[in-house]
Amino acid sequence: METILELQNGIGQHRLVFTPSVIEISDDAILAHAAREGDRVAFGRLYERYSRMIHGILLARIPRPDVDDLTHDVFLTALRQIHTLRKSSAFGGWLAMIARNRATDYHRSTPEVTELTEDFPGEDSPQAEAILILEKIRSLPEAYRETLILRLVEGMTGPEIAERTGLTAASVRVNLHRGMKQLREKLERRNVHE
Amino acid sequence: MSDDYLWDRKGEPDPEVQRLERLLSQLRSDPPMPEMQTIGSVSYRTRFWSLWRPLVAIAAMVVLVAGVWEVFQRFKPGWDVASLQGSPRIGSSRMGEEGRLTVGQWLETDATSRAILSIGKIGQVEIEPNTRVRLMKARATEHRIALARGTMHATIWAPPRLFFVDTPSATAVDLGCAYTLTVDDTGSGLLHVTHGWVAFDFHGHESFAPEGALCATRPGVGPGTPYFEDSSASFQRALTQVDFEPRAAANYKMALDTVLSEARVRDALTLWHLIARVDARERGPVYERMAELVPSPPGVTRDGILRLDQDMLDLWWDRLGLGDTLWWRFWKGKWPEQGK
Numbered sequence: 001m002e003t004i005l006e007l008q009n010g011i012g013q014h015r016l017v018f019t020p021s022v023i024e025i026s027d028d029a030i031l032a033h034a035a036r037e038g039d040r041v042a043f044g045r046l047y048e049r050y051s052r053m054i055h056g057i058l059l060a061r062i063p064r065p066d067v068d069d070l071t072h073d074v075f076l077t078a079l080r081q082i083h084t085l086r087k088s089s090a091f092g093g094w095l096a097m098i099a100r101n102r103a104t105d106y107h108r109s110t111p112e113v114t115e116l117t118e119d120f121p122g123e124d125s126p127q128a129e130a131i132l133i134l135e136k137i138r139s140l141p142e143a144y145r146e147t148l149i150l151r152l153v154e155g156m157t158g159p160e161i162a163e164r165t166g167l168t169a170a171s172v173r174v175n176l177h178r179g180m181k182q183l184r185e186k187l188e189r190r191n192v193h194e
Numbered sequence: 195m196s197d198d199y200l201w202d203r204k205g206e207p208d209p210e211v212q213r214l215e216r217l218l219s220q221l222r223s224d225p226p227m228p229e230m231q232t233i234g235s236v237s238y239r240t241r242f243w244s245l246w247r248p249l250v251a252i253a254a255m256v257v258l259v260a261g262v263w264e265v266f267q268r269f270k271p272g273w274d275v276a277s278l279q280g281s282p283r284i285g286s287s288r289m290g291e292e293g294r295l296t297v298g299q300w301l302e303t304d305a306t307s308r309a310i311l312s313i314g315k316i317g318q319v320e321i322e323p324n325t326r327v328r329l330m331k332a333r334a335t336e337h338r339i340a341l342a343r344g345t346m347h348a349t350i351w352a353p354p355r356l357f358f359v360d361t362p363s364a365t366a367v368d369l370g371c372a373y374t375l376t377v378d379d380t381g382s383g384l385l386h387v388t389h390g391w392v393a394f395d396f397h398g399h400e401s402f403a404p405e406g407a408l409c410a411t412r413p414g415v416g417p418g419t420p421y422f423e424d425s426s427a428s429f430q431r432a433l434t435q436v437d438f439e440p441r442a443a444a445n446y447k448m449a450l451d452t453v454l455s456e457a458r459v460r461d462a463l464t465l466w467h468l469i470a471r472v473d474a475r476e477r478g479p480v481y482e483r484m485a486e487l488v489p490s491p492p493g494v495t496r497d498g499i500l501r502l503d504q505d506m507l508d509l510w511w512d513r514l515g516l517g518d519t520l521w522w523r524f525w526k527g528k529w530p531e532q533g534k
């Protein structure tokens with residue numbers, strides 16, 4: 001869908017066509033403003049739009065069984081602090097920062113434990129393979145693992161990741177490219193050892 | 195190969211990236227939106243201080259809206275929880291005396307807390323200390339929780355197959371019953387049926403446990419063979435070996451011999467399950483011992499049982515005095531009589 005705005009610039013009328021991504025960002029500003037005023041529906045729409053991003057950011061940092069609960073925590077924290085958000089258009093980056101901080105707090109307050117999977121899939125099951133690959137991604141540098149998880153687990157494209165997290169498209173692209181290169185190497189090494 | 199596909203899924207597909215997308219998408223989650231009872235009071239407080247004067251009418255309205263919101267929350271899919279001891283947690287918040295667990299949320303007790311969950315209108319579950327459960331579904335036709343670790347006691351008064359408990363290695367399917375289910379930190383579990391029947395299932399590998407029976411389960415294996423709690427200790431030890439130790443192990447045959455020699459008439463429950471679980475070459479001895487304990491009825495032959503003919507197995511089951519197979523296999527038959 002495209003939105004057309006008509007502006008007068010003194011010479012003649014110009015039609016500006018906005019792509020969906022631009023509209024989404026401006027929507028965020030409107031929704032964040034409404035949510036800041038206490039509009040639950042607006043907050044619900046922001047939740048739909050950003051829950052995958054938050055889930056991915058947390059999955060890159062904390063044990064899987066706690067990710068859903070902390071995803072809720074992040075949104076509730078954002079809800080409480082939304083009046084401190086000065087620039088509504090920066091909502092995504094602000095939310096991502098809350099998620100990263102929450103993950104850091106989690107590690108401060110929770111003793112390090114070995115993560116046990118909840119469903120104990122058989123060694124050869126696709127889920128066991130997925131968990132193993134997730135561990136490989138988690139062993140990558142932080143910038144790469146977050147971007148790769150958003151791309152490969154949460155199914156977001158590079159441009160979506162850039163829009164949602166507030167990172168530049170160039171840095172997301174670099175993170176994806178270098179992260180994938182390192183992941184391929186790790187997976188190849190594993191295959192050789194097997 | 196260019197990274198265009200990795201970037202925006204355009205361009206020539208990268209098979210490795212596609213494989214990873216397929217595999218890793220299993221780890222995606224779609225947690226339901228959190229309850230936001232606090233949003234009204236937060237926004238009200240903000241507006242209150244920014245307006246310089248108290249707006250009594252607005253305050254009254256907020257109280258009214260909060261009340262309506264609270265009533266609305268009561269109708270969201272979820273179950274009521276009451277603390278029996280200490281302060282259990284719902285999600286990341288400690289609950290008071292009462293709370294509500296909505297779909298997707300975790301209920302967790304620590305070493306000093308216990309809770310009781312009302313399962314809609316069909317029963318209740320007591321949650322012991324150091325237990326973690328999650329509400330998965332709260333529909334009229336399916337009530338489902340996941341027990342990640344700890345101990346729970348379920349009492350269900352609804353028709354069969356409405357209440358399910360997922361554990362790391364098996365799913366307990368209520369068939370109208372009361373039972374205790376424990377899962378340890380390794381994901382191993384133990385089911386103890388105190389009334390009625392429970393089916394324990396893992397990818398089609400099923401055990402049916404009646405009142406007074408126990409059934410263990412192990413990650414990667416699924417449910418073991420059910421046995422009665424009053425069977426001998428050596429019978430139970432040997433059965434654990436048969437169920438969960440490698441069949442190539444030297445003591446496997448010895449363990450199976452112990453199970454057969456120690457079995458009483460009542461333990462035909464165990465032997466009936468074992469017939470289909472042991473290797474084909476072991477089926478003969480199991481058949482012989484079971485036939486000594488409970489003679490096979492007309493229409494049931496040795497050959498039929500050895501080739502696992504389901505109709506013959508069901509006919510023999512009906513001779514065990516544990517009710518008709520129809521009612522637990524298809525949930526169509528009448529309920530078993532008490533004390534049978």
